[in-house]
Amino acid sequence: MTTILRPSRVGPAAAAQELLRRRRARAKLIDFAAYVDPTFTRAPHLELIAAYLEAARRREIRRLIIQAPPRHGKSKITSEMFPAWALGIDPTEQFMLASHTAALPETFSRNVRNLIETEAYQRLFSETHLSSDSATVQKWTLSGHTRPAMLTVGVGGSPTGQGAKILIIDDPIGAADEAESELQRNNLYTWYTDTIYPRLEPDAVIIIMMQRWHEDDLTGRLLRDQSRADRWVVLSLPALAETQQERDEYAKRAGLPMGQPDPLGRRPGEALWPVRYPAETLRAIEAVSKRSFAAKYQQKPRPAEGAKFKRAWLRTIEASELPQGLAWKRYYDLAHSLKEQSSNTATIAGAMGPDGTLYLRRGHAGKIESPEQRKMIRELMLAESDTEHGIENKVHGGPMVQELMREPELAHVALKSVNVHADKIARATPVVDRAEMGKVRFVRESVNDDGWIEEWISEMCAFPYGAQDDRVDAVSGVNQMIGQGEAQKTRSSTATVVTIDQMWK
Template sequence: MTMRTYSPEERFVATQLARADLYEFSRWMFVQRKGFIWNRAPHHKIICDALMRVFRGECKRLIINVPPRYSKTELAVINFMAWALGKVPDSEFIHTSYSGKLASKNAFQTRDLVLSQAYHEIFPELVLRHDSKAKDDWKTTAGGCVYAVGDGGTITGYGAGKQRPGFGGAIIIDDPHKADEARSEVIRKGVIDWFQNTLESRKNGPETPIILIMQRLHEDDLAGWLLKGGNGETWENVVIPALQEDGTALWPAKHTVEALRIMQNAAPYMFAGQYQQRPSPAEGGVFKPDNLVTVDAIPAGVVEWVRAWDLAAAIDGDYTAGPKLGKLPDGRYIIADMVRDRMAPDDRDKVMKNTAERDGTGTKISIPQDPGQAGKTQVLDLTRKLAGFSVSSSPESGDKVTRAEPFASQVNVGNVLMLRAPWNQALIDEMRMFPNGSHDDQVDGLSRAFSVFIDNNFGMLDYLAQLAAQKAATQTGP
């Protein structure tokens, strides 16, 4: 497609609008550089307006959550840095991403844009220093600069922002987490530690803005940590889901509603975080907790009871949880009780003993056995303390999602009851967030309890056959 010719009057108006407003700048530069009109969507202006608030000093801490490949880098990194440098040529920027190579590429594209003829028409006063050849480190003759670095990289000797009234630069973070590494607590914590210990200290003053633009990947990713008050500051959060609350698509030219629904059904965890900016499906992923049947009393005739435990190693992180699960004569199950607290080992052991005495000898007890000699010693010690009760132990096998799926299938088809109690909501919330939530102790305990019924009553092969029959019945209907 050949770009149409604009009259001198049209070019003058367009360049003046571009000089005054980031959104108009993005529109004009797109058509000038690409040769065709930008296929715009409402979120493009939402992003630009938020960045303009930062430029005007109305916002110092901004998080924008938006799906991948929805123009976020072009707008919030490349265009914003170029436009702001045109307005304030001595602005100092530090730009970072999970990959140093990507950050360097973004800085280079900004430099390339600044050197274009179309940009010079808008901001003729901006000039780069003759020695600004590096992709990831270049400067203006007015004293402005752009420095790009990956997470974990060195920023010694560089700072962002001027210590004066008005805009003077910013720290811009674009996708600090790599999507396929975001579930690793160690890697997530490494990103957050680098932000705290290295990146934040690169502000030349407390008023230097920080902009984080990213797709949500986990409840405790950098955005989640900051929004929970992780660094003690208040952040403005602009949330832009691909599938809108009214059921329409944010950017139909990119993804239609039908395409989004297919993606949602195929990969609910990925879609919930990356495309909806909620790091877990609203209706639940592995578990559909809305299908739990809440009852006010335990039905008569429970065939078997199991109290299974998920044991925390420390008192300042995970919980110790001990759900009580029963099997009814009609093949359904009921969650009748939940013990859950952060406890030191001695207190935990007392709680387990007291709970066993309350349950009675008719309730089986299942505890996990950690690998190694220490795990065997712990199981032996707990078994002795629970003398007189039916206690079994086994190591955990497979990942936690695989372990949870058999019980989740029963929850999801409405085959599990739950006794109404104060602990219900915490369990529902954990199920809804699983496996992306901060805690999974209750789910792990219930998975263990259900595995006892599978092993004792009809074996795994029979269970899988029953599950297949249930799925077939659900798909075909009555």
């Protein structure tokens, strides 16, 4: 136990130094952690996490996602030091700690409660004490306050009748089988939206801290479906620093700002915590399972090799390698509504080569509603007037075809409804068979195509177990269109080369 400093035992210089340490500990979370716990090890990434948490306490950030590798100190600073420090500054704060099991947040709660009663803590915040009736780690209050300062709950549990001003969800997924189960992922999301979210006070802060497990894990789904009311700030800390291109590819998939540098200014390949996990140690971990390492250590979950497509089957060629005289067709798989959690509008152009190779180019998928869908299709029809366009004949697809056919400007462009009867797997099977023979190729027309091609290949490799399948449906649809028109004579396409991203804008 730390001995209380007394003026009779220290000189003026030591006393001044102690007062400075206390002032810094009250002002900065990272200094607080070092002051109350002599074993705490400072590190640049922990200082950065602490700075984000300080901003959250000030309500400058209300929705915060922290993604960091396992065993890198994120729980210590976030789920133990932060609540203790914040309650010292403002005893009216109300914390709720949640995790994949009830036992883990109870451990954090116990550590926070014990920390508050230490001499070191009391030297900083002498007005903050536990209430005499705070006997349980699941719920305790501070002296002079009636509302709980701390509540704990496991995923699936319900803190009935209790609210929170700061919600911390620390590792809501505990094992790979939970992450791979669509049912359990849905249950977790429903627990978050229907049980925990309604318990928040109007000015509440949500902090989700986890290592990534799956494209459709809790943070993946929240980022994909975030509303204007819940715009998330993301602090992503990969174990090994990445190139700018790698960061931008992730940002594009996650809907985050592109062009952001490494949060710590590291060079590519540098370790996050080299004193504890040097780069060579991390590379050894990566060698055991590249997919697991990409998710949990790099915060970039990849789809597992699906039961249908294999990544090695799906290759990319340059536009200059295309055979001459291909007849291009474009298929549109339209989302019904933006309210669908995993529904995108997807479109891609395809053509069949003389040897039976399916060539795919200018693909894109995104969340857009009916008016914008119609605008996109119209612009693509004008830009690719020598391409036959097909829209799935379901819900508003059929009426949209009729509307577009009435436009004089589009009279010279081939457009039709495509009837789809079989299920997704049955429709994809002909493409799978062709891919297995090495006869599916994505066409790279510029360096800007690398991003969308990787997105489509990743989704195809995850099918039918991935979070999304709209891109697969689009490929199946264009393959069906080609099959229906194989008897027609191949004709040359002279469509103007316009990137799909340009048309989308």
